[in-house]
Amino acid sequence: MPSLSIFGKRVRQLWHGADLALVGQRRERRMRMLASLVMVGMGVLWGLFFLSHGYTAIALMDLAIILSGVAVFLLTLRNRALSANLVLFGALLVVVVASTLLLDPPTLAAPRATHLYLLPMAVAALMAFRDEPMGLRYGISLFCLLLFVALAASTWRPTDLHALPDEVRVVGSWVQALVAMLMFFFLLHILQTDTAERSELDRDLRAAVRERQFVLHYQPQLNGANRVIGAEVLIRWLHPQRGLLAPGEFIDHAEHTGLIIPIGHWVLEQTAEQLHQWQDEPLYRDIDLAVNISQKQFSQNSFVAEIAGLIERHRIDAQRLELELTETLIVHDMEDLTRKMTALVERGVRFSLDDFGTGFSSLSHLKRLPLSKLKIDRSFICDVLSDANSEAIVRSVIALGQSMGMTVIAEGVETEAQRHFLASNGCNQFQGYLLGRPMPLADFRAFVQRHNG
Structure with missing residues (x-):
């Protein structure tokens, strides 16, 4: 069946010939849209949970997360990548830091866990702002890491008035730690894969310039x-x-x-x-x-x-x-x-x-x-x-x-x-x-x- 063999070879060429640079851009777009949907989903889930337990102020913060997720989704649809990324990271930083300090003070029964989201955010910043100036790309990533160190090494909080009870935070600590580490592992995998693809494209393109493959x-x-x-x-x-x-x-x-x-x-x-x-x-x-x-x-x-x-x-x-x-x-x-x-x-x-x-x-x-x-x-x-x-x-x-x-x-x-x-x-x-x-x-x-x- 030589014709099928040729056809299969051509299909593989087309598949592997997909633009690696565009693949990276599409992946970023999908990740940004996924992040916006996660923000909306988590905001709705926790908003309903806290609203049902009488924590109206916290539910309002979840509403802010939902609105930020919608904004990121709409900006992504309009191909305004930088604006979408700035809204996404700005909203997440405010929410994570505020939640850590106000809602999630460390106790003997329930250690602080919300700040763990800063680790995958640091990795995500390297991907999201890859084509932006180095000051912006590495500045946001380092800022996330510095915040993580500060919150992990300190028990300080401005007040205990809004702290969630331990029976809520014990389950939340396990859930948030698990989700944060899964996100961290997933983003590291994406970053490594993307770097390998770009290295392969760079190597092949340099060879094409040398050997006049155009x-x-x-x-x-x-x-x-x-x-x-x-x-x-x-x-x-x-x-x-x-x-x-x-x-x-x-x-x-x-x-x-x-x-x-x-x-x-x-x-x-x-x-x-x-x-x-x-x-x-x-x-x-x-x-x-x-x-x-x-x-x-x-x-x-x-x-x-x-x-x-x-x-x-x-x-x-x-x-x-x-x-x-x-x-x-x-x-x-x-x-x-x-x-x-x-x-x-x-x-x-x-x-x-x-x-x-x-x-x-x-x-x-x-x-x-x-x-x-x-x-x-x-x-x-x-x-x-x-x-x-x-x-x-x-x-x-x-x-x-x-x-x-x-x-x-x-x-x-x-x-x-x-x-x-x-x-x-x-x-x-x-x-x-x-x-x-x-x-x-x-x-x-x-x-x-x-x-x-």
């Missing part, structure tokens, strides 16, 4: 006459064990580790070489190639010299090279950005603003930058026919681009109805699965021959 795919860009006018260059990782991996499966890790710089340099070199080869082919020499530029790549002091060297070394028409910037990049250092863009535009290079409408750019930014093209983000195109807000945004972006003398291209076009709407509103350049998926060079050449030949 290939380029091209997604066609067409005009209103259905002719190919350009393509977006998209990198793929041809992993020796996992097969062909999309950029979303390794680019984030490359950004965090700085490997995006040699990877980005390789993409630019290959793009320039391709433009050089096409200069002698009438069917392809007028096709533009667009390359995404990362923030780390652009912020290099040598970036302008690198692009200028590519143009000179490969003897290409610089107007055929389009560098795509994201909105998040243009808000970091406007002076440096404007200076570098102007220097490259003077050499003929063109710039486009990718994913327009999803970041933080403003009209003041746009008018200062020498941009030649705006790309309408796919998130607006996908529901432009069903959502009035998306429709209004798309119309506004098209009008804005035209008024500022820029070309407007829509990405993520998947239906003829979307394309008709865009064309009727003045957008005459399109990119998306309706027109063509990212494809290897040979397929792209055949695609151009069919449309432009």
Whole structure:
């Protein structure tokens, strides 16, 4: 059964080829949502328990836990990870410390146990704030540990007025100690697994850079006459064990580790070489190639010299090279950005603003930058026919681009109805699965021959 064997091998490749960086992000999201649900569940459980025993004040504190859990859940759904984490850890710290000091004073019959939750919280902070500044990540973790030491080594409490009776705390001490240690063990396991996965991804990606395991795919860009006018260059990782991996499966890790710089340099070199080869082919020499530029790549002091060297070394028409910037990049250092863009535009290079409408750019930014093209983000195109807000945004972006003398291209076009709407509103350049998926060079050449030949 060779076909089944091949199929099984491919399934295993796809499974093992899951993006390790994204897996970590999804795991964090699931853990945060699980934590929020645990907060709600524990708040409801203990709230009902204490309310039934007449401890109204404590039940109100459990209500605060429930509300905090709901807030964390909603913030996570909206992908506001940092805000969700800050609310989560802030609420838990207040509750744990207040409960330890006010409700859980150590006695001979029932030792203090609530402070044990600070141990898994210290480990969880290392995971939750992994991509934040080191001061925030390690500061919160160390703060949890210092609080644990202070509470474990002291019997001090501000008052005994709110202390729970020993018959309640004896059972609670066993339950809380067991739950806290299970959480501690579980989080240590997750942290170790995550570290191993990131180490494996880092090792494989460094080998990929050394051994040039990357290939380029091209997604066609067409005009209103259905002719190919350009393509977006998209990198793929041809992993020796996992097969062909999309950029979303390794680019984030490359950004965090700085490997995006040699990877980005390789993409630019290959793009320039391709433009050089096409200069002698009438069917392809007028096709533009667009390359995404990362923030780390652009912020290099040598970036302008690198692009200028590519143009000179490969003897290409610089107007055929389009560098795509994201909105998040243009808000970091406007002076440096404007200076570098102007220097490259003077050499003929063109710039486009990718994913327009999803970041933080403003009209003041746009008018200062020498941009030649705006790309309408796919998130607006996908529901432009069903959502009035998306429709209004798309119309506004098209009008804005035209008024500022820029070309407007829509990405993520998947239906003829979307394309008709865009064309009727003045957008005459399109990119998306309706027109063509990212494809290897040979397929792209055949695609151009069919449309432009």
